[in-house]
Amino acid sequence: MGVWVPYVAIPCVVLINLIAYASNENSWAWRRLRGARPGLLAVSNRAAGVSCQQRPTSFWAWELIDSSASVTSWVVPQWVLLALRLSALLFFAALFIVLELAYTLPGPTWLVYFTNWSFCAFALSMLLGSAHTAADMRRRRRRQRQLAGSAAATASAPATAAEAPEGQQQLLSAMDPADPEAPPQPAASAELALELRHLQGLAPAAAPLVAAGVPTTCSAGGAVPAGGAGAAAASWGLLAKAHLLAAEVAFPAELFLTAFYWALLHADDEGPLGSTLMVHGLNNLFTLADVALSGMPFVSYHFLALLLYGSTYLAFMWIYYGASGIWAYSVLDWSKSSSMLYYLLLPLLLAAGFFAYVGVACLRERCVRRRGQAQQQQQQGGAAADKAAGSSLELRATPVGGMLEP
16 A cells, blocks of 8 residues: 555655756746756757857846747748648548547546646647737738838939939848859848848848857857847737747657556546547647747747746646546556555756757757858859859950950
8 A cells, every 4th residue: 555655755845846946047946046056958059149158148048049939940931931830730530520420429537647647738839829829910910011122212312313223232232142153232221121021931030149258158049139139028929929838848748648658547548549649649749840840939938838837737636536436547547556666756847858859859950050050051052153153264264375466
């Protein structure tokens, strides 16, 4: 008999949460115990202009990451990312169709299970992601119209009447900043043209803004917030924060549940195979594709949100057991001494799921950097080839004898 289990399990769960909280260098506990010493921080991709050595000043480290990274892609158009998230919502709705065909419609106890909690969290993260992506697309279209108007006004209003053709030509050449033969251009016109091309998906983001003496940025790309790296935190509205935290909770929880189910619970499950594969398999394809295609950042300090989510479910499960006498998961029945092992393993498995996604995001950023370097080398090689071809044409046009007689 494991009558002692609740007296050990509950304090352990509380202690683990407190340790996770105290590990944040901006927590009250860390500042009291460790002073100004930096904590252990892992960020998959930082905002452009934020150096690897920069430390967070807020609890959730919003100023180190860029909100637009979660709704933009390095490999597909933005509408494809929106379509992926909307299709995940259709996938969520399809579960209930499968359950109806199997004559096992959800009853009043459907939300008793952590699987269904997390599947709803998965749908919520995709709903927030769809809203966030749509809002960003609308913002970009509005900004694109503003920049197009500014560019047209700049082109039609040169400094002097005599410079009108040249000024217009400079703005047109600014629309292609990679042109090695482009004449010098006003900085404001060039910046407007480059931002317009970036919003249209025709140019990469602006170069990171790094102060003198600051190590190079860890960011692999993404839009630079107006005003430089310091504006990253300001770009995090309520929708952007809710989207990222929901994804950082739901995606690792789904991965953890899939591994936990097929390792320990599959043999005792009598549910229909179709719905089982949907909530313990196919859903992970959507989450992995979302992280791989977007620039969604993962921050180690955000693991606390996932841990609080798992602990909230444990508290709910204990209350449900006290009211009904039924354990949602028999392996967590604290009348068995072996359940204590699972209570200790659960936070570790959640951490494994979370940092697996940190690894996926870091691998994605490595691919982004390699792709950017390859494109840069290709552009440099093309520019060098064009220059060599121009020099060859000049040599061929030079008369024999070197100089022409007057």
